[in-house]
Amino acid sequence: MAIKPDYQAGNASVAVGGTTVTFAGGANITAATITAGDTFKVQNLDAVIASVTDSTHLELAEPWSGTALVAGPYRIRFQPDGSRYSAAVKDLVDTLGNGNVLALAGLTGALDEIPIFTGAGSMATISKINLTQGIDVDVKVETLAERAGYDGQAAGYSVLVANVGDGRSAVYFKVSNTSGDWSDPAYLTGPNGSFQSKGIYSGATAYQLGDVVLQNGSSWIARVNTTGNAPPALPTTSNTQWFLLSAAGNTFTIKGAYNPATAYLKDDVVTDAGSSWIAIQSTTGNAPPVQPSQSNAYWNLLSAKGTDGAVQGVLTPQGRLSLVSGVAVPTSDVVAATTLYYVPCIGTRVPVWDGTQMVLRDIGSGLSVALSATYQVAFNQIDWFVFMDGATLRLGHGPNWSAGAVAGSQFARGTGAGSTELELKNGIYTNKNSITLRFGTVAGNTVTVPARSSHISWFDR
Incomplete structure (x- = not known):
């Protein structure tokens, strides 16, 4: 292996009797892999390096015995690689000589057996099944009261208790043959084991890690034990004590x-x-x-507030079309019905446009209209409306879908004058154009209403 040349970049400074050498002028001793054991040299003086502090500082093993060096030239001679390897091998031998390797070498391996330490420099094997299938105990019970049934067992007998009383699981061992002489619990779960609901947050309550509280409609879980530290206000979702678990919903x-x-x-x-x-x-x-x-x-x-019973805003019609008098949702088929009803379902009020605003009208026990094959022709699509005929609230139907300035069909309403075209008004579908509505089987049982003066309840015949 080639010998590394001396390192001498930049300059160095060291005080008389000092141990700290400071480098400058572009020197970088960490990049040059200077290590303890290398030699710091100035002219004919040598000093062994004890440690490298950073890229521009190192410590000498002994105080500098030469004159003060200020930004002067220097050399660092690398320790021979053979010496480094020898030191590394010695460290490895010392590490391996602590008994761990000998303990591992002393084991006899077998299928599905895993080595584990049983102490310093001591090892044994354990079955993989015991690790993957849980704790090997003599018996498992639900409560401490059930453990009492094994008080008379011999020393070393073990019992797993699923709930020791506070939600935790623990293993107990018989310490001696004396009845009821059990060891302290070896807990398998934390003090909660799961979320603990604590209701509405209170600044006076001492909360534990994992406790869940309700604050301003949102649920929060404690991340530490805490008292008097409230969850933050949304949209902040955490602070030092709490994490957001579930944000408040958007119901009214x-x-x-x-x-x-x-x-x-x-x-x-x-x-x-x-x-x-x-x-x-x-x-x-x-x-x-x-x-x-x-x-x-x-x-x-x-x-918005209305006048004389008028109400503004989005209102829901409270009735429903039915073929049975007084029954909003029939539970059986109705054959050959002769009357159609608009009966109360969630209430008795129906919003009807009076030309300037929606006005709530009361349908009482309901509205009805007699049916006739003459006017309600089979397979013709028609819409049923609730409307005012003077001072009388009525139920009636508009023209066939095919009617209108632009003709419709069985699958789409016509549009324009004379059609049953619809328009959404304050959340309610109304007649967009002036139409004639029929409310009975007599030739004169019709009334023409202005645009947006009736609210629709769909019925196809």
């Missing part, structure tokens, strides 16, 4: 009349000045706006 929560002292969360619903508002972010002390404004940074209008 009715909170009643707005109160400036109440802390509201996103999707809380309040009433204010007769209108309903939904929170679009958490807020305290920030009131909904004054109408006609329909939103601000904290609230969106959900349903």
Whole structure:
């Protein structure tokens, strides 16, 4: 192997009697692989290197006996490789001589047997089955009370208890032949074993690692034992004590009349000045706006206050078409029906457009209309509407789908004047154009209503 040339890049400085050598001028002794045992040389003086601190500093084994060196020339002579190898071999022999290798060499291998240490310089083998199939105990029981049935067993008898009373599992050994002389538990699981629900967070409660609490509609799990340290406010999902487990959902929560002292969360619903508002972010002390404004940074209008029974916003018709009087969802087939009913399902109110706003109308026990093959022709598609005929609330149907300025078919409504074309108004489908609706079997049982004046309930015949 070639002899490495002396390293002499840059310059070096060392004080009289000092042990620290500082390099500069481009020297990098770590890149040059300078190590302990190499020799630092200045003119005819040699010093053995004890250690390398970093790329520009090293320590000498003995204090420098020469004159002070300030940014002067130097050499570092590498220790011969033979000496390095000899030292490395000695270290290896010392490591192997601690008994571990001899203990391993003393084992007799066998199929599916795995060596394990039983002490310093001592080894034995254990069956792979014991490692993969769990702990080898004499008996397994569910509770400490069941363990008592084995109090009389001999010393060394072992019992695995699934739940020692706090959710943990543990193994017990008989210490002696004396009845009930059991060892301390050797726990196999932590103090919880699973999430422990602790209900709504309280600053006075001492929580343990793994405890789960509810705070502002979200679930949080403790990452450490903690008392008096609350989970953070969303959108922050963790702090030193808590991790977010499940964020609050986006269902409406009715909170009643707005109160400036109440802390509201996103999707809380309040009433204010007769209108309903939904929170679009958490807020305290920030009131909904004054109408006609329909939103601000904290609230969106959900349903505006109306006049004389009028209601604005998205409302749901509360009735349902049926072929059985008073039954919203029949449970059996109806054959040859002669009457169609619009009966209460989730309530008795139906929103009907009066030309300027949706007005809630009461259907009472329901609406009905007699059917006739003359006017409800088989296989013709028609739409049924709830509408006002003067002061009377009625149920009736519009023209066939084929009618309209642009004719339709059995598969698509016509459009334009005279058609049953629909339009979405405040979340409710209404007639887009003025149409004539039929509410009976007599020739005169018809009424023409303006556009958007009836709400649709579908029925195909």
